[in-house]
Amino acid sequence: MYSFETIIRVRYGETDQMGYLYYGNYAEYYEVGRVETIRSLGISYKALEEEHGIWLPVVNLEMRFIRPAYYDDLITVRTEIHALPDAYITFHVELFNEQKKRINAGRVKLCFFDATLKKVVPAPEYVLEKLAPYF
Amino acid sequence: MYSFETIIRVRYGETDQMGYLYYGNYAEYYEVGRVETIRSLGISYKALEEEHGIWLPVVNLEMRFIRPAYYDDLITVRTEIHALPDAYITFHVELFNEQKKRINAGRVKLCFFDATLKKVVPAPEYVLEKLAPYF
Amino acid sequence: MYSFETIIRVRYGETDQMGYLYYGNYAEYYEVGRVETIRSLGISYKALEEEHGIWLPVVNLEMRFIRPAYYDDLITVRTEIHALPDAYITFHVELFNEQKKRINAGRVKLCFFDATLKKVVPAPEYVLEKLAPYF
Amino acid sequence: MYSFETIIRVRYGETDQMGYLYYGNYAEYYEVGRVETIRSLGISYKALEEEHGIWLPVVNLEMRFIRPAYYDDLITVRTEIHALPDAYITFHVELFNEQKKRINAGRVKLCFFDATLKKVVPAPEYVLEKLAPYF
Numbered sequence: 001m002y003s004f005e006t007i008i009r010v011r012y013g014e015t016d017q018m019g020y021l022y023y024g025n026y027a028e029y030y031e032v033g034r035v036e037t038i039r040s041l042g043i044s045y046k047a048l049e050e051e052h053g054i055w056l057p058v059v060n061l062e063m064r065f066i067r068p069a070y071y072d073d074l075i076t077v078r079t080e081i082h083a084l085p086d087a088y089i090t091f092h093v094e095l096f097n098e099q100k101k102r103i104n105a106g107r108v109k110l111c112f113f114d115a116t117l118k119k120v121v122p123a124p125e126y127v128l129e130k131l132a133p134y135f
Numbered sequence: 136m137y138s139f140e141t142i143i144r145v146r147y148g149e150t151d152q153m154g155y156l157y158y159g160n161y162a163e164y165y166e167v168g169r170v171e172t173i174r175s176l177g178i179s180y181k182a183l184e185e186e187h188g189i190w191l192p193v194v195n196l197e198m199r200f201i202r203p204a205y206y207d208d209l210i211t212v213r214t215e216i217h218a219l220p221d222a223y224i225t226f227h228v229e230l231f232n233e234q235k236k237r238i239n240a241g242r243v244k245l246c247f248f249d250a251t252l253k254k255v256v257p258a259p260e261y262v263l264e265k266l267a268p269y270f
Numbered sequence: 271m272y273s274f275e276t277i278i279r280v281r282y283g284e285t286d287q288m289g290y291l292y293y294g295n296y297a298e299y300y301e302v303g304r305v306e307t308i309r310s311l312g313i314s315y316k317a318l319e320e321e322h323g324i325w326l327p328v329v330n331l332e333m334r335f336i337r338p339a340y341y342d343d344l345i346t347v348r349t350e351i352h353a354l355p356d357a358y359i360t361f362h363v364e365l366f367n368e369q370k371k372r373i374n375a376g377r378v379k380l381c382f383f384d385a386t387l388k389k390v391v392p393a394p395e396y397v398l399e400k401l402a403p404y405f
Numbered sequence: 406m407y408s409f410e411t412i413i414r415v416r417y418g419e420t421d422q423m424g425y426l427y428y429g430n431y432a433e434y435y436e437v438g439r440v441e442t443i444r445s446l447g448i449s450y451k452a453l454e455e456e457h458g459i460w461l462p463v464v465n466l467e468m469r470f471i472r473p474a475y476y477d478d479l480i481t482v483r484t485e486i487h488a489l490p491d492a493y494i495t496f497h498v499e500l501f502n503e504q505k506k507r508i509n510a511g512r513v514k515l516c517f518f519d520a521t522l523k524k525v526v527p528a529p530e531y532v533l534e535k536l537a538p539y540f
Contacts, residue, residue, distance in 0.1 A: 027159030
């Protein structure tokens with residue numbers, strides 16, 4: 001498996017009137033987590049789109065909210081890939097606060113989508129090559 | 136059970152560079168859907184917070200993304216309550232585009248949280264009374 | 271001149287921990303205001319983009335924040351066009367709460383940008399024709 | 406005067422269907438810029454709120470959009486304070502892309518607001534002391 005951690009600071013505009021990181025903003029933290037995770041493998045999501053014409057739309061999202069996150073907290077986003085992708089890739093995500101308490105856990109499944117052909121396709125070879133050593 | 140429909144138009148700022156409603160923005164559509172659903176029952180979420188000191192933080196979220204939504208689309212958010220709440224309430228949500236195609240389906244579970252006592256509590260009586268006729 | 275009013279309800283996710291509509295979310299209210307304003311004239315912003323290849327990127331934004339807006343408030347967005355556009359169009363915007371108090375005032379200037387030619391162009395004829403009767 | 410630079414990477418969810426950083430998201434970049442700027446002076450905005458009961462609502466915002474920002478760009482936010490605050494503080498902001506081109510410039514004015522007294526108050530002494538050496 002492959003695991004990577006990214007740190008995100010909670011912005012004021014991301015809080016809600018409970019003083020919590022609004023539940024709808026976690027999806028963006030998941031996005032940053034998976035983008036930085038594949039970057040750490042040498043894969044640029046931007047290049048995947050622009051040079052290879054592959055989009056990664058989300059097909060499934062599951063999240064448990066365990067504890068709130070607060071303004072200005074430094075949140076550690078741990079993102080893991082547990083299996084080599086086929087036409088789909090699943091990221092397992094856990095968020096921790098500065099006290100190392102787990103605040104959220106979930107997973108997000110995306111498909112490889114050829115933006116020109118307009119259909120789901122297998123993960124590109126060069127993506128599989130970068131991931132292969134970990135499986 | 137209780138079912139209610141709300142219509143939301145996709146804003147430009149809610150799209151992403153695929154031209155899709157960004158996956159992270161669906162949670163806010165779910166929020167609007169459940170708030171309007173309980174309003175249709177005579178329950179104001181704002182009053183629940185301000186007058187009764189009850190918050191409704193989300194504890195679980197699940198979503199399937201079936202088709203994209205696009206800028207300016209009128210999205211119908213169908214929100215259903217399938218069981219009387221205890222200390223938790225689950226909303227079942229389906230989103231449809233203008234062609235009546237289902238684009239997203241999921242559910243979100245929230246807890247009744249007493250903001251003063253700082254603990255999970257049973258749903259207030261007046262909430263149960265409004266819901267009771269449907270179960 | 272041309273004036274049009276749109277009503278937007280403040281979403282929970284748009285508040286911040288002061289309990290205010292976050293200042294960064296007003297720009298989206300301005301966006302909804304101007305889109306509905308031109309729709310009321312028979313101009314679809316979506317069609318302007320898709321059928322005419324014209325984008326309307328923002329070049330200037332000014333806002334005064336006079337009073338806070340709160341969760342669940344119904345905000346009236348009054349959007350005015352004070353002059354026929356050339357290559358630029360300016361919308362003058364005022365926001366009012368349910369007590370008819372003005373909470374925000376500002377203006378936003380956009381350019382007509384040909385997405386194929388990649389340059390600023392005069393407003394399309396059919397847009398000017400829709401606006402002409404008001405000036 | 407005091408000047409400080411922060412770097413923010415454009416998130417996918419912050420783009421719109423033009424492929425630009427949505428104009429409404431710049432306000433959040435300004436927020437991050439000013440928060441990090443005062444942190445660099447030894448002032449925590451979180452502590453200002455929590456320990457001193459002082460809020461900093463925005464009263465005025467002006468922005469010029471010069472060039473687009475794109476997904477995954479590393480944006481440098483240069484934030485400057487040109488004068489000692491009284492009951493108001495103004496931040497002058499410039500954003501630069503990785504090619505050192507200026508993409509946005511503006512300023513944002515906030516007031517010091519006592520959350521208990523519910524009124525605008527002079528900047529706290531300890532804030533002025535941190536800033537004084539630069540003026």
